[in-house]
Amino acid sequence: MTITQLVFVFFILVLASGVLGWRRIRVPQMAGGIRPRSRAVYHGFYNALWCALPMLVVVFAWLAVEPGIIRPLVLSELAASSALIEDNSAFKYVEIKNIAEGVLPSDSVDSTVMQAVRHYRVLQQQSGIALTILFIAAGLSGLYLGYRRLSHVFPAREKVEGFVRVFLFVSASIAILTTISIVLALAFETLRFFQHVPVMDFLMGTKWSPQVAIRADQVGSSGAFGAVPLFAGTLLIAFIAMLVAVPIGLFSAIYLAEYAHPAARHVLKPMLEILAGIPTVVYGFFAALTVAPMIVDVGHRLGLETSSESALAAGLVMGLMIIPFISSLSDDVINSVPYSLRDGSLALGATKSETIRKVILPAALPGIAGAILLAVSRAIGETMIVVMAAGLAANLTANPLESVTTVTAQIVTILVGDQEFDSPKTLAAFALGLTLFFVTLALNFMALHVVRKYREQYD
Amino acid sequence: MIRNNKERLRKRARAEWRFRSYGILSLLFAGAALVFLVSTIVSSGHAAFFKTTIELEFPLGAERLNIETPYTRENLLAGNYYTAAKSSLYALFPEVTSRPEKRALSKMLSPGAELELRDYVINHPAEIGKTVTLEVPVSSDYDQLYKGHLPRTGTHTRLTEQEMGRFDQLVEEGYIHYRFNLGFLTGPDSRYPELAGIGGAIAGSFHALLVCFLLSFPLGIAAAVYLEEFSKDTRLTRMIEANINNLAAVPSVIFGLLGLAVILNVFGLPRGTPLVGGIVLALMTLPTIIISCRSSLRAISPGIRQGALAMGASPVQVVFQQVLPAAMPGTLTGTIIGLGQALGETAPLLMIGMVAFIANVPATPLDSSASLPVQIYLWAESAERGFVEKTAAAIIVIMTFLILMNLLAVIIRSRTQTKVE
Numbered sequence: 001m002t003i004t005q006l007v008f009v010f011f012i013l014v015l016a017s018g019v020l021g022w023r024r025i026r027v028p029q030m031a032g033g034i035r036p037r038s039r040a041v042y043h044g045f046y047n048a049l050w051c052a053l054p055m056l057v058v059v060f061a062w063l064a065v066e067p068g069i070i071r072p073l074v075l076s077e078l079a080a081s082s083a084l085i086e087d088n089s090a091f092k093y094v095e096i097k098n099i100a101e102g103v104l105p106s107d108s109v110d111s112t113v114m115q116a117v118r119h120y121r122v123l124q125q126q127s128g129i130a131l132t133i134l135f136i137a138a139g140l141s142g143l144y145l146g147y148r149r150l151s152h153v154f155p156a157r158e159k160v161e162g163f164v165r166v167f168l169f170v171s172a173s174i175a176i177l178t179t180i181s182i183v184l185a186l187a188f189e190t191l192r193f194f195q196h197v198p199v200m201d202f203l204m205g206t207k208w209s210p211q212v213a214i215r216a217d218q219v220g221s222s223g224a225f226g227a228v229p230l231f232a233g234t235l236l237i238a239f240i241a242m243l244v245a246v247p248i249g250l251f252s253a254i255y256l257a258e259y260a261h262p263a264a265r266h267v268l269k270p271m272l273e274i275l276a277g278i279p280t281v282v283y284g285f286f287a288a289l290t291v292a293p294m295i296v297d298v299g300h301r302l303g304l305e306t307s308s309e310s311a312l313a314a315g316l317v318m319g320l321m322i323i324p325f326i327s328s329l330s331d332d333v334i335n336s337v338p339y340s341l342r343d344g345s346l347a348l349g350a351t352k353s354e355t356i357r358k359v360i361l362p363a364a365l366p367g368i369a370g371a372i373l374l375a376v377s378r379a380i381g382e383t384m385i386v387v388m389a390a391g392l393a394a395n396l397t398a399n400p401l402e403s404v405t406t407v408t409a410q411i412v413t414i415l416v417g418d419q420e421f422d423s424p425k426t427l428a429a430f431a432l433g434l435t436l437f438f439v440t441l442a443l444n445f446m447a448l449h450v451v452r453k454y455r456e457q458y459d
Numbered sequence: 460m461i462r463n464n465k466e467r468l469r470k471r472a473r474a475e476w477r478f479r480s481y482g483i484l485s486l487l488f489a490g491a492a493l494v495f496l497v498s499t500i501v502s503s504g505h506a507a508f509f510k511t512t513i514e515l516e517f518p519l520g521a522e523r524l525n526i527e528t529p530y531t532r533e534n535l536l537a538g539n540y541y542t543a544a545k546s547s548l549y550a551l552f553p554e555v556t557s558r559p560e561k562r563a564l565s566k567m568l569s570p571g572a573e574l575e576l577r578d579y580v581i582n583h584p585a586e587i588g589k590t591v592t593l594e595v596p597v598s599s600d601y602d603q604l605y606k607g608h609l610p611r612t613g614t615h616t617r618l619t620e621q622e623m624g625r626f627d628q629l630v631e632e633g634y635i636h637y638r639f640n641l642g643f644l645t646g647p648d649s650r651y652p653e654l655a656g657i658g659g660a661i662a663g664s665f666h667a668l669l670v671c672f673l674l675s676f677p678l679g680i681a682a683a684v685y686l687e688e689f690s691k692d693t694r695l696t697r698m699i700e701a702n703i704n705n706l707a708a709v710p711s712v713i714f715g716l717l718g719l720a721v722i723l724n725v726f727g728l729p730r731g732t733p734l735v736g737g738i739v740l741a742l743m744t745l746p747t748i749i750i751s752c753r754s755s756l757r758a759i760s761p762g763i764r765q766g767a768l769a770m771g772a773s774p775v776q777v778v779f780q781q782v783l784p785a786a787m788p789g790t791l792t793g794t795i796i797g798l799g800q801a802l803g804e805t806a807p808l809l810m811i812g813m814v815a816f817i818a819n820v821p822a823t824p825l826d827s828s829a830s831l832p833v834q835i836y837l838w839a840e841s842a843e844r845g846f847v848e849k850t851a852a853a854i855i856v857i858m859t860f861l862i863l864m865n866l867l868a869v870i871i872r873s874r875t876q877t878k879v880e
Binding site: 003004067157161164165167168169171172173174175176178179181182185186188189247248249250251252254255256259268271272274275277278279280281282283284285286288289290320323324351352353354356357374377380381382383384387388408411412415416429430433436437440441444448 | 471472474475477478479481482483484485486488489490492493495496499500503677678679681682684685686689690698699702703704705706708709710711712713714715716717719720721726727742745746749773775776779799802803804805806809810814823825832835836839840847850851854857858861865
């Protein structure tokens with residue numbers, strides 16, 4: 001059966017069991033029986049749960065187990081005919097799968113592989129039939145077992161509500177599961193990476209060229225995994241972005257919070273929010289198509305050597321993207337400074353700008369610092385702008401007119417397209433990812449800490 | 460002394476004025492940048508909604524098209540429309556006889572011309588033997604020339620004097636038309652800029668968002684209800700809360716790595732499909748939905764809860780029949796905003812393989828497909844000049860979707876506000 005049909009069967013069975021459970025209580029009640037302990041609708045829900053859960057269990061078990069069974073069976077076919085060498089089993093299996101699914105052409109493979117492909121197809125078909133039978137059997141037996149338990153004295157509501165509470169808790173735990181799986185996945189692949197490349201070479205090396213020779217006799221591409229140029233590039237671009245975003249965002253926030261007429265505020269705040277809502281790929285296109293040529297043009301006129309993909313273009317546009325982030329966070333912080341401070345300063349004869357500079361900003365400083373830290377974490381993690389506008393050359397330079405590359409840009413470039421999952425090049429992306437994850441995590445925690453400390457002063 | 464004071468006052472007033480103008484300048488800068496960005500995109504993208512066509516006469520002789528009888532679909536598909544399309548164009552220029560010149564002239568037609576002729580014949584087999592007049596697309600260079608994007612002189616020109624002269628002659632004689640390009644909005648991607656459409660990318664984005672919504676909406680609400688209504692203040696609860704806030708700030712590439720390492724490699728779901736894309740986007744959207752749902756749950760007056768409890772409802776009934784429906788508008792607003800962010804997300808989708816060239820419009824979330832932002836990225840990276848306007852036009856489309864979604868959120872928010880008052 002196709003997946004669509006399975007889903008259809010699933011819903012039909014669940015609906016049927018719900019209606020059956022509902023009617024089981026409903027009908028005798030109308031005949032004048034005793035009042036049931038729970039309302040009929042809960043009996044329906046209860047029965048539907050009994051039907052649905054076994055089916056879901058079957059599907060997930062099948063998804064988890066099926067490849068593990070089919071794979072050795074298919075590969076044993078190859079092993080018997082000695083076409084299989086120890087290392088390339090994973091590669092061969094993917095090839096067989098792709099041929100069987102029609103992704104790869106089947107005309108240029110030898111007969112043993114073709115036999116394995118046929119074997120794969122047969123097994124796939126058999127496992128599909130087995131799944132269908134198990135799936136429907138699980139649903140029907142669940143339906144029967146659930147239905148048998150229903151009666152007028154059965155506490156269906158309590159049971160259903162108990163399940164609902166468990167479901168709510170499991171949903172809330174998904175956040176933890178996600179974090180754990182991020183850390184585990186990144187850490188696992190990073191450890192494998194460090195089996196190929198020493199930790200110190202990665203963290204301290206100044207040469208990054210992740211191309212690894214595919215054949216052993218290839219020349220000149222041994223692969224170097226020194227991530228320092230990437231860190232430097234990331235910091236350079238983030239720094240340029242902050243040079244744009246911090247003053248403009250901060251002054252916008254001050255103006256909006258302290259000077260602007262409420263009507264003007266109503267227009268200007270959404271304008272800044274539009275900047276925040278624009279997808280980053282759009283900023284990337286803008287940086288590459290408009291801003292970068294403009295910078296090259298200006299650079300030419302000033303007699304400067306400018307790369308067509310410069311750190312400056314990416315940084316400027318990223319700064320533009322981050323302005324609303326800084327302005328809205330700072331706006332909140334400035335607004336939460338108590339009015340008594342403002343009034344006191346104004347009553348002493350200070351002008352508005354003096355009040356802002358000498359009273360409000362110092363009071364709001366920790367919050368603003370927190371906002372800036374969060375913005376830095378944003379800038380470091382930003383991807384599409386740098387992928388499209390900053391280039392891929394890993395130059396170790398502080399010159400904003402040169403092309404640099406960043407951690408995120410490298411992760412994406414390494415992983416776009418087909419990749420071998422065991423090569424150090426692919427694993428390097430995970431090591432970079434782990435670094436990025438911890439740096440942004442640390443920045444967020446620092447920001448939170450700073451902001452929390454600030455709150456204690458006035459509450 | 461008095462003079463000194465006045466001077467100081469003037470200085471302070473000047474400082475005040477300066478400080479104020481910094482704020483105005485900052486806002487002006489942000490506004491100007493926004494206007495500049497939008498105008499760049501609109502000015503370079505609006506032309507992609509139109510196409511340049513050429514009106515040609517096609518004598519549909521069965522022999523000329525090399526079609527065998529009976530006129531079944533297979534036989535019609537096997538016809539030779541390429542030569543037929545070219546010779547219709549040659550007929551307009553009887554003076555062109557040499558082979559190289561003919562070859563150069565034939566480049567005026569897009570490969571789409573042949574396909575449109577074929578589709579016409581398949582849909583109207585009765586017309587075989589007659590002569591019909593059809594409008595077929597011209598190739599990208601001529602399309603760009605007609606739209607004024609291709610310089611006529613200088614190093615960047617791609618057509619010769621003679622080629623441009625012939626095209627201008629056709630324009631003067633009224634063979635060239637400028638039509639609305641519906642195929643751009645509904646059609647699949649293509650290697651030829653003049654034929655490329657975003658229909659496939661829109662379908663991919665729609666499927667991914669659908670999966671994202673189906674997963675993140677119920678799970679997000681459930682998590683919010685648990686944290687707001689049922690959890691006790693334990694260490695586990697605090698850890699969950701910290702995790703949710705944290706996930707909201709994790710860079711999107713990390714979610715891409717998660718999708719690649721766990722969803723593709725551990726669970727073995729099909730690579731490059733909106734199903735996987737939707738799952739990754741759902742994980743990214745969850746924090747937004749949870750946070751907005753929690754704050755709307757918190758805003759429900761305790762009277763509703765107490766009233767329902769007093770009437771004998773169980774805590775679960777109170778939440779699902781009274782509190783949650785009342786908190787729905789705020790939750791929906793947050794969900795729409797989260798889905799808007801998911802719609803614009805690019806990097807994770809690139810990493811889970813939604814980058815393949817797909818030449819048809821995908822039908823289900825299990826067909827590998829592109830998505831709107833990925834399509835924008837792919838076209839932006841393409842070297843062909845004709846794709847620049849397509850990229851900008853795709854951006855116009857995605858921004859239109861985002862504006863519509865935000866409008867919907869604003870409408871939901873304002874409608875419920877009046878209800879409460």
